[in-house]
Amino acid sequence: MGVGLVVFALILYVLVGAGVAVLARGGAGRGMAEYFLWNRSMGGFIGALSYSATTYSAFMLVGLAGLTYAGGVGALGFEMVYFSGLVLVAFFGPRFLLVGKKFGYVTPSEMLGDRYGSRGVAIVAALASCVFLIPYSAVQLAGIGYLLSGVTDGGISFTAGTLVATALAVAFALVAGIRSVAWTDALQVLIMLVTATIAVLLVVSSLGGFGELFGRVAEEHPGALSVPGGGFFSFSVFLGLTLPWFFFSLSNPQVSQRLFMVGTMRNLRRMLLGFLVIGFVYTMVAVVWGFAALVRFPNLESGDLATPSLLSSDLVPPVVGVIVIVGILAAAISTIDSILLTLSSMVARDVYGNSPGGADEGRQLLVGKLVIPVIAVLALLFAGLQLDLIAVLAVSSSAGLLVTVPAIIGAFFWKRGTAAGVLSSIILSGLFVTYLEVTQTRLLGQASGVWGLLAAVLLYVGVSLVTTAPDRKAEEFLGYLRGALKDKGAL
């Protein structure tokens, strides 16, 4: 694929994105809730587009398509189990929304700190998110680097690709905070969804239609349409991949913070259902894309090469290919800028805000803005390590964040939960997961997420039972929710 065409498309994308980001500044007020939460008045429609863009990243068309290529239909099951995890938003979304408004929370870690009556909890939860989400952002950057260098045969280097993506993500986050992130997200999710759908329809049509495609998959690749099939998706692998992703909507603050942004139940419902429709279409597109690559290029060295190979092939007209690349770039950047914004809000609100002299909101906002490029550079450095297996790394980050889930669920359902329980569960289980990932250890054949979650539950419950619960705060928090949920008709 010609470098000139790719560069031209990138310039066009940058110009349109920058224009949208600048326009998003109109009507913006001041303060942390405004900059990071849209003053809790984000609309349901834009919420759905932004939630989708933040959730779905370069992983979908590069990583998930690659997983389909390598492991077959189990990749669809993996993504659909994640998808079904959005039912957690139906249960927890109203809770986040209501306590966020009532107590003025800006970040999910601030909520945990207040609920458990401990600044330490807020700080540790914020830092844990940084530790695991910076690698996750790096994975996105690496995805762009691989893709751009792959489709241009090295014409655009890995480093140049990651640099451009980092600069754009920082710019989109800094221009107007969540307003510029959400509006550029909306633009980007439309680009990524429309381009990918068009491309996959073209490819399937070139291969003779859906019947022919699936017929060839079944005939030429026995086991690709069943699990465990060829063996890639053994049950333990499937469980290890799906468990962290099922809880993604709770464990990942860049999406759970969205629940503070939509101020009404009506908008929350629109955001959830809108996301589900977009997610369903995008998942099916990515999986069919992976199968198409399997039929057309059956002997690739790695699943990560499936998308670049397909985009460079004669099945995709060059112009469409370039637009799809921009779509993948948009998917990655819309995820990274949201992560940057969320992490910076956590550092500003929970780490700086809980330090001596950090109570001033104006200063917190300034710190938040300064932290955005710092986190971006850290992600860029991590991406420079050029680690392989994009999908596995992304999942590892999720496995790390999974250890916060018991504390989040407990905050809403268990009065006896304590700060000591939360701290031990997040710190010790987080270290445990990191150890398992670094040493690539699979105890009893199970992945790190399974053990991390088990350890986090045991520590949270065990330590909470032998320490003193913050009774007054728990009663205030849970007592308010009992009445408010009933009034809102939520479960």
Place this chain on the structure above:
Amino acid sequence: MLQEAYIVTKLCGKRTGESYKLRREETGAKMKRRGVFFVAAALFLVLLAYVVPYAVLSGVDAWYGSFLFWAAFGLAAILLNAAITSSWRD
């Protein structure tokens, strides 16, 4: 308090103090039953996503096996979310 009474009135269509309390308790019990039902439905649905492809469809190596099942499972998840959130109000 006034606001609470207004909401209960709106919900139950009753106007006496005693029936406010009664109706409110009934509504609470109904919502609790609804909650248990939907939690059970969600758990059952997610369980199916693991059991059916690995235990029932592992020998069906065609599009109408696990591919179709997981696609239908995704649609069922959308419907479940729509049902759970249908009672939300502002």
